[in-house]
Amino acid sequence: MDFFEEMPSLGRRDLMNLRKGIDAGFRSFSRSYGEDLENFFDPLLQFLIFFEKLLIAAPWPIILLIIASLTWLGSRSWKIAAGSVICFILIGYLGMWEDTMSTVAMISVATLICISIGIPIGVLMSRSDRLQSIITPVLDVMQTIPSFVYLIPVVMLLGIGKVPGLLAVCIYALPPIVRLTNLGIRLVDKQVLEAADAFGSSYWQRLKDVQIPLALPNIFAGVNQTIMMALAMVVIASMIGVKGLGIPVLQAIANQYLALGLFNGLAIVALAIIFDRVTQAFGKRLQRHQVGGPNV
Amino acid sequence: MSDSEALIRIEHLYKIFGSRPQTKLSLVKQGISKQELLEEHHHVLGLSDINLEIPKGSLQVVMGLSGSGKSTLIRHINRLIEPTAGEIWVGSGDVLKMEKVQLREFRRHRTAMVFQRFALLPHRTVLENVSYGLNIQGIAKDEAYKRAERWIERVGLAGYEQHFPAKLSGGMQQRVGLARALATDADILLMDEAFSALDPLIRTDMQNILLDLQEELHRTIVFITHDLDEALKLGDQIAILRDGGMVQQGTAQQIVMKPADDYIMDFVRDINRARVLRIRGVMAREGLPENADGAIPEHISLEDALPRLASAGHEAVPVQNKQGQVVGSITVEAVIQAMIRPDHDNRN
Structure with a gap:
């Protein structure tokens, strides 16, 4: 009867040994490969530092000008461009310029990494149902596992700093772009694909002339989601030493500084809204060929 | 290759859809029915023993109701579908012996296809769509556009x-589809129910x-x-075609005039x-009249010939070919006879 009353479980000692074994295994792995991994990521670190310094060192009017032109190019909307510039002026006026630049650098690099890894994975995934059934649960884990849990091995491997922070952000922000690239390509009209085949497209021609362009609205929704997820990780990443708007928020939590937390939090919100509106407007323009959109 | 020689030759073509088509091939060759194959063996009979020769420069129509295998057949010609045998x-x-690259070149230069639902690239303009095939052939943009x-x-x-295609009516979109297919200079044009999705008037158009183009x-x-x-x-x-099999060619x-069975009889x-x-189809070819006075051309329809025959009364009217030679004669009675709808009983 005992069997039904108490769930069978490993003994306390066995359980401890199991955990110790895993920890020791990982520790020895990180001891032997940690340095190699750090070297591997070094170019990334250098680039991140360079980009961050560039943003911080550049005269603020130039940055504002770049923001204005980028947002306008993306959205073709004066409202969004003007709104973005006003937000950045306010951010600067309230003394958060440097932190914001660090965060922007971080988000940009993380998004670029996610795009350059995520789109190819999504493309491969769309080609094979088997690969899809393998990758989908991995993406589920990446999105649902509490971020703190994978911070542990990342920190054990790479210590504290920008690169582990970047890695943590990427793990969290990668899934949407992979999913939506895969989905977008799978949703491409089968008849158009057949036409591409009938005219003798090679695999590459089919991908670049038909699949990617037709999947682009979905892919872009993925980019948008990826940016949002990356921004959501800013505060958590600051716990392992990533500079930016997250650090003051952490301080504010620890010391109950309401205003500090509010200002920095709102700055993150402002960034999120700007990124979101610009990418969404851009995504919509990609569908201008549909009925009702303006010509040319 | 001479003009009369077949350009496309299809021999004993079978297509069975399902998980293990090869194992069912012998059953199909023994003449199992489509119904039975589906119910007992869970395979779908696509095509069964199709033989077809299409001369160069001719317009071959393949007709059948939905499910008859006609779309499957046309996709075998450029091997979008692999045959079972x-x-x-x-x-x-x-x-069927072509390697991947060869097949690609074959599709690029020899065949072009027009689709029932147009299958245009929605993100490209009309010009870009029409130059699509040229684009794939690797022709420079300027030349392709020209x-x-x-x-x-x-x-x-x-x-x-x-x-952009979405802005055009169905008829106009299919013109784009047709232009896209013609632009590649492929000598074989595969048209899969190309006009079926269009309104009757536009279809006639x-x-x-x-x-005209042909x-x-x-x-x-x-x-x-x-x-x-x-x-x-x-x-x-x-x-x-009917149920994947060829019923009549001609x-x-x-x-x-001579429907092969009741199925086609119902159609016609x-x-x-x-x-x-x-x-040409109903004239008498013997006892040719001496002179060609008032001759009618052999290629016009009975409908168009009737007024001229009516004025000739009961006399036989000479028929001439495009070169002006007298090739037969026709009477109004013969025309009326040909227009009588056949019954099952007096079918020849």
């Missing part, structure tokens, strides 16, 4: 080059465009349709025979 030859090339422009004009879409281009066209009127109007040769005349019963049948 059989042979497909285009010219002296064995299509050639595309010519075809856009030829199908009557000049001025629409920069429009497109049929005339196609016939007059001048002499491409080899395989045209799929479920519409007998369309088949009779367009086809030099017509093949009729010219419009042959099919209307309600067509306008006066419009479909040509004088």
